[in-house]
Amino acid sequence: MSVVTVQLGQCGNQVGQELFDVLCSDAQEGQRKSYRAASCERFFHQTAHGELEARAVLVDMEPKVINHSLAKAARSGRWRYGETSHFSQKQGAGNNWANGYCVLGPRHREAVEELVRREVERCDRLAGLMPIMSVAGGTGSGVGTYTTQCLRDIYPTSFILNHLTWPYGTGEVIVQNYNSVLTLAHLYQLSDSILVHENDTVHRVCGQLLNIKQISFGDVNRVIAHQLGGVLQPALTPDSHGAHSRNPLGELVAALACHPEYKLLSVCSVPQMPSSSIAYSTFSWPGLLRPLRQMLISNAKMEEGQFSIDWQVRPPAESGRSKCLPGSGVNTSLANLLVLRGKDVYSAETGGFEEPSIYTPWLSPDEAFTVWKSPVPFDKYEKSATLVSNSQALLRSLDDIVRKAWNMFASRAYIHQYAKFGISEEDFLDSFTHLEQVVSSYSQL
Amino acid sequence: ILTSLNRQAVLVDMEEGVVSEILQGPLREVFDSTQLLTDVSGSGNNWAVGHMTYGSTYRELIVDKLRKAAEHCDCLQCFFLIHSMGGGTGSGLGTRVLRLLEDEFPDVRRIVASMYPSAEDDVITSPYNSVLAMKELTEHADCVLPVENQSLMDIVNKIKLLSHAPKPGLMVKRDSTLASGQGGLCGAEKPFDAMNNIVANLLLNITSSARFEGSLNMDLNEISTNLVPFPRLHYLVPSLTPLYTLADVNVPSRRLDQMFSDAFSKDHQLIRADPKHSLYLACALMLRGNVQVSDLRRNIERLRSSLPFVSWNQEGWKTGLCSVPPVGHSHSLLALANNTCVKLTFTELRKRFTKLYRKKAHLHHYLHVEGMEEDVFSEAISSLSSLIEEYHHLDATKARLVPDAPRLNIAR
Numbered sequence: 139m140s141v142v143t144v145q146l147g148q149c150g151n152q153v154g155q156e157l158f159d160v161l162c163s164d165a166q167e168g169q170r171k172s173y174r175a176a177s178c179e180r181f182f183h184q185t186a187h188g189e190l191e192a193r194a195v196l197v198d199m200e201p202k203v204i205n206h207s208l209a210k211a212a213r214s215g216r217w218r219y220g221e222t223s224h225f226s227q228k229q230g231a232g233n234n235w236a237n238g239y240c241v242l243g244p245r246h247r248e249a250v251e252e253l254v255r256r257e258v259e260r261c262d263r264l265a266g267l268m269p270i271m272s273v274a275g276g277t278g279s280g281v282g283t284y285t286t287q288c289l290r291d292i293y294p295t296s297f298i299l300n301h302l303t304w305p306y307g308t309g310e311v312i313v314q315n316y317n318s319v320l321t322l323a324h325l326y327q328l329s330d331s332i333l334v335h336e337n338d339t340v341h342r343v344c345g346q347l348l349n350i351k352q353i354s355f356g357d358v359n360r361v362i363a364h365q366l367g368g369v370l371q372p373a374l375t376p377d378s379h380g381a382h383s384r385n386p387l388g389e390l391v392a393a394l395a396c397h398p399e400y401k402l403l404s405v406c407s408v409p410q411m412p413s414s415s416i417a418y419s420t421f422s423w424p425g426l427l428r429p430l431r432q433m434l435i436s437n438a439k440m441e442e443g444q445f446s447i448d449w450q451v452r453p454p455a456e457s458g459r460s461k462c463l464p465g466s467g468v469n470t471s472l473a474n475l476l477v478l479r480g481k482d483v484y485s486a487e488t489g490g491f492e493e494p495s496i497y498t499p500w501l502s503p504d505e506a507f508t509v510w511k512s513p514v515p516f517d518k519y520e521k522s523a524t525l526v527s528n529s530q531a532l533l534r535s536l537d538d539i540v541r542k543a544w545n546m547f548a549s550r551a552y553i554h555q556y557a558k559f560g561i562s563e564e565d566f567l568d569s570f571t572h573l574e575q576v577v578s579s580y581s582q583l
Numbered sequence: 584i585l586t587s588l589n590r591q592a593v594l595v596d597m598e599e600g601v602v603s604e605i606l607q608g609p610l611r612e613v614f615d616s617t618q619l620l621t622d623v624s625g626s627g628n629n630w631a632v633g634h635m636t637y638g639s640t641y642r643e644l645i646v647d648k649l650r651k652a653a654e655h656c657d658c659l660q661c662f663f664l665i666h667s668m669g670g671g672t673g674s675g676l677g678t679r680v681l682r683l684l685e686d687e688f689p690d691v692r693r694i695v696a697s698m699y700p701s702a703e704d705d706v707i708t709s710p711y712n713s714v715l716a717m718k719e720l721t722e723h724a725d726c727v728l729p730v731e732n733q734s735l736m737d738i739v740n741k742i743k744l745l746s747h748a749p750k751p752g753l754m755v756k757r758d759s760t761l762a763s764g765q766g767g768l769c770g771a772e773k774p775f776d777a778m779n780n781i782v783a784n785l786l787l788n789i790t791s792s793a794r795f796e797g798s799l800n801m802d803l804n805e806i807s808t809n810l811v812p813f814p815r816l817h818y819l820v821p822s823l824t825p826l827y828t829l830a831d832v833n834v835p836s837r838r839l840d841q842m843f844s845d846a847f848s849k850d851h852q853l854i855r856a857d858p859k860h861s862l863y864l865a866c867a868l869m870l871r872g873n874v875q876v877s878d879l880r881r882n883i884e885r886l887r888s889s890l891p892f893v894s895w896n897q898e899g900w901k902t903g904l905c906s907v908p909p910v911g912h913s914h915s916l917l918a919l920a921n922n923t924c925v926k927l928t929f930t931e932l933r934k935r936f937t938k939l940y941r942k943k944a945h946l947h948h949y950l951h952v953e954g955m956e957e958d959v960f961s962e963a964i965s966s967l968s969s970l971i972e973e974y975h976h977l978d979a980t981k982a983r984l985v986p987d988a989p990r991l992n993i994a995r
Contacts, residue, residue: 148800202796228658232804233901276808308883309900310799312809312865341880353877355798355904541987542898548988549895551812574993 139265139384140180141370142257143194144250144285146271147231147278148203149303151196152355154270155207156363158182158192162217164367164517173514176372176382182217183260190217193261195253196224197285199231199242199277223257225249231276235317236559238280239324243288250285251292258293266297266330266387274305274314279321283328290328297387300329301366304336304535313552315543320561322536323569326576330387331395333369333403334532335362347410364517365407368524373477373510383510393508394473394528396501399579404531406433407524421521423478423486430525431490437469437531453495470583471497471529477510480521484511498583533580540573593618593648595680597637597672598625617651620644626671630712631952631959633675639954641676646683653688660793661692661803663786664724668716669700669709678719685723692725692807694789696782699854699928701733702935708945710935715959717932718966725807727818728785728919729928731854735778738826741850742777784909785821785853788917791871792905798876801869801903809901810865810921815970816977819867819919822852825912839874839914843882846918847890854928861924862981863892867901872914874904893977894985926974933967940964 145154158181165177182190192211196204196219204226212218225246231238258264269286271278282300289298302321305314325332340361344353348361372382375389383389395401408426411419436451453468478486492503516522546552547566556566594614596602599621606614620641626633653659662684666673684693697720700709720727792801811817824845845851846868847859870879879902892899909915939945940960949955 152798200800200802202800206796229660230800230802230804232802233808234804276805306880307898308880308887309898310902311805312896312899312901341877345877351877352875354875358876541990544990545895545988551895552808554814555808555811570991571993574991578993 139263139386140193140261141265141387142254142261142267143181143192144254144267144269144289145194145196145207146269146282146285147198147275149272149275150270150278150282151198151203151207153301153303153359153362154194154196155210156356156359157270157366158194158211158217159214160360160363160367160517161371162190162214164371166216167518170514172382173372173512179262180265180370180372180386183220183257191220191223192217193257194219194223195250195257197226197246197250197253197277197281199227199238199281200229201226220257223253225253231280233274233276233311233313233317234555234559235276235280235283235313235320236556236561238276238282239284239320240280240560242277243281243284246281247284247288251288254289255292263384264293264296265385266299267293268299268301268387270301272303272305273318273321274311275317279317283321283324286325286328297330297391298328299331299333299387299390300325301333302335303362304334304539306337306341307535307538310337313546313555315539315546316552316556316566318539319543319569319573320566322539322576323572326401326572329401330391331403332401333366333405333526335365335405336532336535338535343410349412361410364410365405365524368407368479368516368522369405369475369477369526371479371512371516373479373512375510376508382512389510390475390526393475394526396473396505399576400472400528402528402532402536402576402580404527404529405524406430406527407522409519409522413518416518421480421519423482423521423523426521426523427486427488427490430523434471434474434491434525434527434529434531435469435496437529437534453493469530471506471527472501472583473497473506473508473528475508475510475526477512477524477526478521479512479514479516479523480519481513481515482521483513486511486523530580530583533577536573536580537577540570540577544570593620593645593652595620595645595672595676597622597633597676599623618648620648626675627948628669628706628708628712629671629948629952630675630678630708630715631949631955633671633673633677634679634715635675635952635954637672637676638679642679642683645680646687649684649687659688659691661694661725662688664693664695665782665786666695667698667700668713669698669704669706670712673698674712674716678716678723681719681723692804693723694726694728694803694806695720695724696728696730696786698782699729699731699932701731702931703733708939708948710932710939711945711949711960713932714936714967715963717929717970718963721815721817721966721970725817726811728821729818729854729925730782730785730821731928732778734853734855735781738781738850738853739777742826781823781826781853784827785823785917787909788823788869788871788915789919791907791909792869792903795905795907797903797905797907799902799904801867801901801905805901805903806867806919810867810919812864812896812921813973816864816921816973818925819921820852820854820856820858820925822846822848822918822920824851824916826851827912839878840882840885842914842916843868843886846916847886854925856922856924856928858920858922858924859890861891861922861926862978863890863896863899864921864923864977865896865899865901866890866892866921867903867919869903869905869917869919870914871905871916872908872912873906874914874916876904879904891981894980894983923974923978926971926978929967929971929974933964933971936964936967 145151165174271282344350344357375383408430497506666677
């Protein structure tokens with residue numbers, strides 16, 4: 139079963155290119171033929187000459203990034219994008235969600251739909267669609283939301299998993315919070331699950347764990363690609379009966395997003411270290427899973443720029459559960475998916491993730507926790523674990539986005555820029571209302 | 584080689600001298616006669632002559648030339664209008680052209696680089712011309728980049744000082760690769776060439792991310808979306824670093840972080856103003872060269888505490904990273920600040936205007952022009968006053984601690 143990826147805007151096209159790079163090199167390195175075959179089937183189309191073409195559509199409102207990604211892929215020598223699988227215009231969306239959603243999306247709807255249709259038809263069976271985009275700009279966010287809406291209309295029974303990159307808290311784009319609010323509110327009604335990476339968090343992985351001195355967007359995107367790859371590469375799931383899952387997106391959604399009010403998923407991977415150190419390190423499953431679990435429940439965010447795990451945080455005793463914004467330290471989960479890859483994977487002990495105290499009470503840990511396994515080492519790590527969580531981990535960031543956007547809206551700053559393209563104050567209010575609901579739901583977990 | 588570069592430009596002047604010179608210079612093959620519009624007698628430093636007289640006479644011809652130029656474009660992203668405020672043609676006819684652009688191409692952004700006269704300007708009526716033009720800019724431009732001649736002069740002098748200073752390791756190349764004329768610093772340089780070159784660099788840097796690749800592109804429409812929170816408040820203070828002009832001056836390149844600090848120093852601004860002591864509404868940083876996102880983040884963190892931002896835009900930074908640096912440099916930074924400090928520039932301008940207007944000095948030259956009435960003056964000064972008031976109103980919020988707006992209450 140195959141996944142069709144739609145790369146939207148600069149971020150989407152940059153992240154997407156890194157993702158396919160990781161998927162391809164990991165697949166080709168894998169000694170297990172079935173793993174390689176499954177991965178290639180899932181993400182690539184094999185041409186008559188045996189070349190691998192990514193099952194991807196590239197969309198942007200200006201040409202430079204797409205051209206760069208096409209060239210970079212071709213240079214790898216291992217895979218490329220389809221020659222006609224891209225669509226671009228000459229000038230961007232101006233960081234304006236309204237321009238992307240109300241004007242550019244509809245204007246280019248047919249062209250984009252046609253490209254997606256072609257990719258979908260090349261799949262024997264469609265596992266689902268994955269739009270990749272940022273929420274801060276105009277194309278990824280606006281055109282991306284509109285495109286997701288169209289895909290939902292055309293493929294009502296397919297799984298749609300949106301991958302979003304949230305911007306740095308201290309501005310990349312001044313109106314990023316408006317664009318984020320509008321995107322998230324709309325996607326919540328269209329998407330099956332929303333997988334989120336935050337630039338701030340990934341930046342710290344690059345600095346503290348990978349020891350990169352002058353961190354570039356390329357570095358950030360490669361970490362995102364690595365973590366995403368850890369989720370999406372073939373694995374054996376509880377439902378797959380000893381073979382690689384043929385329904386990865388469906389199973390992910392079923393494991394994690396069982397309730398329409400809870401769709402935000404965060405990702406965390408261990409280990410993350412400079413490639414030069416990997417050869418000198420030994421990994422044990424307890425050594426990886428214990429800190430991973432602690433990061434989950436303490437919501438290891440970095441205070442003062444230090445990526446540290448707070449081992450003092452303990453999940454509350456049954457009676458001591460209190461409902462409030464994290465800051466009290468404990469991150470309550472709705473559901474978790476742990477993907478283990480590598481040596482001795484069947485002996486890994488995951489009981490720590492099944493304790494009822496780390497979950498909201500209205501789901502049993504049985505239903506809340508799922509494990510996928512693959513004995514094939516992923517992306518050069520002898521053992522690695524990726525945790526996809528539907529929890530309060532993103533709540534603080536989401537709340538910040540809404541708060542800042544609301545403050546800006548209260549003074550009506552920049553509203554005329556959106557009104558110009560057809561988004562009114564009413565539309566803003568609807569989106570704010572929707573997101574306050576999401577914030578409230580997660581706070582109540 | 585130059586013949587393959589056909590500039591998308593229209594050159595307008597009501598006297599022939601300047602345009603003729605361009606056509607005889609090294610860029611003569613870049614322009615062709617269909618792009619030019621000239622007359623003979625000039626506008627006599629009179630905004631009304633430029634705006635009304637020539638504006639009417641040449642309206643159709645201008646629209647025609649603009650349409651032809653626009654048709655040559657694959658995709659018309661925006662118009663750059665470059666003019667001065669103090670004279671008659673640039674100021675008067677220039678703002679008339681601005682209106683035409685809005686009428687004929689309403690969906691295309693208009694970015695205006697305006698040369699503001701300094702207090703010591705030798706054109707007596709420059710305050711009149713400037714204030715009359717201001718109303719047009721406030722109402723019909725999307726963004727204005729005000730530039731003051733005095734600031735340009737200060738910058739040029741600073742560069743001369745740097746290059747003449749007997750510092751070890753400092754080399755000045757005699758042959759210029761960027762020149763519009765022969766010879767470097769001591770060559771046959773026209774007085775305004777160096778100053779104009781700085782403005783040219785401003786425009787080069789603004790368009791760099793649209794022309795070249797980078798890890799975080801920033802095109803011209805994004806400037807408007809991010810830096811203009813309210814339609815009329817669209818005056819952006821430009822500052823450039825490093826500073827360089829016609830000659831290839833090999834100043835040892837500053838540390839990257841120093842470059843960020845420089846961009847917020849008064850020496851690098853293109854108008855005389857004090858943004859650090861006023862209020863930032865928004866700020867854009869456009870970087871070129873080997874600058875990565877971590878360099879950007881580190882410097883924003885470092886600088887933000889010393890820069891007062893308005894309460895609803897505390898993280899009001901718009902950033903762009905373009906991989907290609909300017910010729911001869913490893914990196915550069917252009918900052919565009921929407922800051923209430925422009926209020927003082929405008930207040931000064933109003934003072935100079937009032938000094939003349941009170942005595943009705945030279946007014947008859949304007950009122951004699953067909954289509955011109957005293958109303959036009961009073962409306963212009965009124966527009967300027969209310970603009971100053973809007974900035975003042977925002978400034979007043981600076982000292983106040985503004986709490987977060989109360990959030991929506993969701994029914995359970």
